[in-house]
Structures are given as C-alpha cells and as structure tokens.
Amino acid sequence: MKILYGVQATGNGHITRARALAERFNQAGIEVDYLFSGRPRENFFDMDIFGNWQCYKGLTFIHESGKLNITKTIHSNSLKTLFADIKNLDLSEYDFVLTDFEPITAWAARKQKKTCIGVGHQYAFFNDVPRRGDNLVSRAIMKHFAPADIHLGLHWHHFGHAILPPIAEIHETHLPVDAKKIVVYLGFESHEDVIQLLEPFKDHLFVIYGPYARYQSHGHIQLKPLSREGFQVDLSTASGVICNAGFELASEAIQLGKKLLVKPLHGQMEQLSNARALEELQLAMTMDSLDTKAVRQWLTGFKGKRVVYPDVAKAIVDWLQYSNKKDTQILADTLWAQVELPSNHSAQTTTSQIQAA
Missing domain, CATH: 3.40.50.2000 (Glycogen Phosphorylase B;)
Known part of the structure; x- marks a missing residue:
C-alpha cells in the first residue's frame, strides 16, 4: 500500500x-x-x-x-x-x-x-x-x-x-500543574492587543507562544518562540489555555482536562461554529472579542472538564x-464507545447533553 x-x-x-x-x-x-x-x-x-x-x-x-x-x-x-x-x-x-x-x-x-x-x-x-x-x-x-x-x-x-x-495527541509530564499558569496561543490576534488583555492579571503567569525571535520576559507575561516540545511541556503544566477556536489545540486541552477560553476568528465559519459547539457541550468558555471581563470571569469561575479520547x-x-x-x-x-466522559458532578450536564445529542 x-x-x-x-x-x-x-x-x-x-x-x-x-x-x-x-x-x-x-x-x-x-x-x-x-x-x-x-x-x-x-x-x-x-x-x-x-x-x-x-x-x-x-x-x-x-x-x-x-x-x-x-x-x-x-x-x-x-x-x-x-x-x-x-x-x-x-x-x-x-x-x-x-x-x-x-x-x-x-x-x-x-x-x-x-x-x-x-x-x-x-x-x-x-x-x-x-x-x-x-x-x-x-x-x-x-x-x-x-x-x-x-x-x-x-x-x-x-x-x-x-x-x-x-x-488528540498529548504528552503528559510528571511535573506538577501550576494553578496560576496559563498557556496563550492567539496567533490570529495582534501581539500588542494580547499583552494589553493579560496585563491586569498580575497574579497569574501567562506563557504566550508566537513567531518571536527569542524568549522575552515581561514580569507575569512570557513570550516564547514556537517550539513543539516546549509548548507540550507548558501545556501539560498549565491549568488553562486561552486560544483561538481552532480544533486541534482545543482537543488537546480537553483531553488534558485544562480549562479553556476561546476567541473565534471573525469571518471564519469553522471557528465560529467551534466556539458554539464548545459552549453547547460546556467544554469551554468563549469570548467574541479580547475581553478583560471575560478573562477575569474565566480565571475565577470556570472549571476544566476532561474527556479522554x-x-x-x-x-x-x-x-x-x-x-x-x-x-x-x-x-x-x-x-x-471508548471515550471517557467527565464523571464529576459538575460535568453531569455536559454528559447528559452529549448522550442526548
């Protein structure tokens, strides 16, 4: 073949x-x-x-x-x-x-x-x-x-x-998860706008991946060049992910049980539809723009749900x-038949929605 x-x-x-x-x-x-x-x-x-x-x-x-x-x-x-x-x-x-x-x-x-x-x-x-x-x-x-x-x-x-x-290929490590660490991958957004969005939340560490020439540290905001291995380590040790509404990264985050906040690319039906599906399945929170209030609500109130594929x-x-x-x-x-759905009480609504859909 x-x-x-x-x-x-x-x-x-x-x-x-x-x-x-x-x-x-x-x-x-x-x-x-x-x-x-x-x-x-x-x-x-x-x-x-x-x-x-x-x-x-x-x-x-x-x-x-x-x-x-x-x-x-x-x-x-x-x-x-x-x-x-x-x-x-x-x-x-x-x-x-x-x-x-x-x-x-x-x-x-x-x-x-x-x-x-x-x-x-x-x-x-x-x-x-x-x-x-x-x-x-x-x-x-x-x-x-x-x-x-x-x-x-x-x-x-x-x-x-x-x-x-x-x-959803994931690469878990034995390193502990940092409850205050958030991985950020917003490749469709302005670099300056993303930093401005995250600047107020100084009690969290934001690791932003993008087309940077070198590593940069700005206090609670780190900028890292694209690296598959480095990204996998940070994803495994972070408590949450902020990203556009693409499919693959969201899938990896869900498989790892990370809390997820997505911002869809406007004018792109697939990403807009992904955001809607994630909301309906209660697997993520969404924001239509880079919204500081949405980030604050997500950081303090949203819980990640793990689905094992x-x-x-x-x-x-x-x-x-x-x-x-x-x-x-x-x-x-x-x-x-092999998918493992969330078993905790907060995920029961999601589970029943999935089974009834």
Missing part, C-alpha cells in the same frame, strides 16, 4: 494531526508521501517525521487582528499556480489519496479518478453539527475547497452521525489497512 497524504498547512492543527498519523503509519510499515501547502517552506518546523516531504503554494487565508481579510486573501492566492499544480501532480503510483483539507491532492485525485479520503475537522461539517456564521460562501468553501469521496470527519461529539473523536490515529490507520473503506459508521461507533 502506498498513500499520498495532503495536509493544509495554514494552521498548525492540521500538521499536528498529520504527525500523529505519520507515527502510526510508520509503525504499520505503510509507505506514505506527504504534501503540504498553504505556507512557505521556511515557516515549517519539526518536520523530520515526514521524511522527504513536498511543499506547494496551495491556497491560504489572510487574517488581521482577529478577522479574516477576504480582499487580501483573494489577492494573495494564485489560481493559475493552483490549477497548474493540480494538473501536474502525478498520482499513478498511489493506491489512494488521503487529504486533510488540502486542495491540490484532493482535486488531483478527482481529476485522475483516484479515491480520495478526507480526514479532518472540516469534513465533520458535511453533517448536521452546531454552526455559527454559516452562509452560502462558507458552504461553498467547505464543499469545494478539498473534495473527498469518503469523509472521516473529526469533532468533540458525533451529534448522531458517523463522525470520529478528535486525534482513544487512539483515533491508530484506529484510522487500521481502518485504512483492513476495511473496505466504505462503512465509516462502525469505525465511529467503536471509537465513541
């Missing part, structure tokens, strides 16, 4: 999922080539597990101060380059294509009549899941951006459909190897 795996690299969550699957592919002895698109090659880090990976321009989204900039997004993308890359990508040596919302591999598979399997959070939106900010444009993007023949959608709940739990990456790799690649419902049912 030989697979081409396309990964949309505009967000680190897609790459994190790909790392988890790559590890399981390696253990299973499956030959996989990796194609990433959506950001310049020099902006990737910790990519050794993907071997001799390919990088294409693809399509990307431009954001400014917590909002999607449609005009700049249109001008920054070259459809001519995209169409040429789709046309020139040869899939003849592959048994099928796996895509995590990556358009070049998905459209090349469609044009060459090669089976394409979509794995990722976006493919959950082909079902009836909580939505916010939904419109004709967002629906068209979801449908046509990276089309697939088979969908392995991921979400925090199945909502009555053949949706899989998150691929099974090894979804291994289950997917086994399914790709041994199934007929048609019945996704059995895979979904098997995985959700």
